Ligand SMILES: Nc1ncnc2c1ncn2[C@@H]1O[C@H](COP(=O)(O)OP(=O)(O)OP(=O)(O)O)[C@@H](O)[C@H]1O
């Protein structure tokens with residue numbers, strides 16, 4: 001077996017990818033049944049790596065697969081450009097694509113100077129209100145027609161899709177842009193459904209986003225799936241492989257200790273703990289070395305690798321929700337054994353003396369559900385605790401100490 005490197009940030013591929021055959025089989029089964037998928041799972045669970053592998057398996061099976069990260073696309077045009085680039089890289093219909101790329105350049109020029117989002121881009125298929133824009137939508141559609149006619153299945157994987165929608169939605173005329181993009185994508189899925197499969201992935205649930213904007217119908221054809229952290233058994237094999245591959249074999253006791261202390265075996269957390277072990281110069285991984293690795297990981301200079309968990313609250317929630325979520329987490333990180341909902345509510349009320357407790361309670365209940373779903377918290381016997389020991393310690397150091 002080839003070594004699995006200790007990678008602690010970017011998506012992993014090839015031998016660095018710890019195989020997740022059950023999860024891959026689940027995705028393949030859904031796709032084979034003709035479903036289009038929306039894979040939503042907490043940050044750092046390994047979504048991107050998993051879907052990159054899925055694409056690789058598709059290619060090995062003689063299909064085409066296109067993987068696109070749409071984070072940072074600022075408007076619908078940029079999204080469509082990404083799509084064209086992705087199709088191009090997969091070598092699908094290059095002549096037609098290069099014609100489209102030219103059309104995109106023209107559209108970009110026409111839009112420059114104007115506020116792109118105010119102008120928007122008419123992605124409605126077959127729309128004829130505006131000759132230039134409809135050409136673009138139609139030109140892209142022609143590629144899909146060719147793919148369908150070509151008889152070869154194509155998987156289109158769109159990473160960070162909810163993040164893009166959220167960002168688009170915050171811009172001027174954002175709701176219209178989001179609605180146009182979602183309707184356009186839905187129409188593409190419905191029309192070209194023999195050979196084209198879609199998988200959208202990201203770490204933000206879209207439920208309340210689409211409901212707030214009355215857009216539920218634009219995604220209700222997608223099959224929602226999630227991805228969990230590793231099981232204890234998988235985490236054990238994961239650590240065995242990392243140790244063997246990187247000249248620091250871990251005994252069963254140490255592996256169990258790491259898994260227990262991590263509390264929630266995300267591949268990423270196992271990788272960072274192992275990295276800290278190596279970094280601390282451990283020659284032999286005994287319990288003291290594991291302790292030292294955790295201490296090292298939680299030193300101020302290393303804390304920033306967990307910052308995305310805090311930043312995300314601000315991106316995902318409106319300011320009132322973000323404040324309540326942060327206050328609740330600040331309270332919870334101080335209790336390893338967790339707190340009940342009413343204890344959290346009491347803590348919140350001390351800094352909200354004029355607020356109506358019923359209103360805060362309703363808001364808290366809703367946010368706790370989201371924090372459970374997004375991997376921050378666990379609930380057991382009516383007590384809420386941080387899901388990950390590492391994350392709890394991080395929170396404590398950042399928000400309390
Ligand atoms: N199958 C895997 N094998 C080995 N390491 C993994 C695997 N999956 C994830 N990791 C670890 O987690 C890190 C993040 O992986 P990845 O980018 O795939 O996760 P993600 O869920 O897409 O994260 P984000 O939500 O931040 O985009 C990797 O750098 C690696 O440390």
Ligand SMILES: [Mg+2]
Pocket residue numbers: 047048049159
């Ligand atoms: Mg990712």
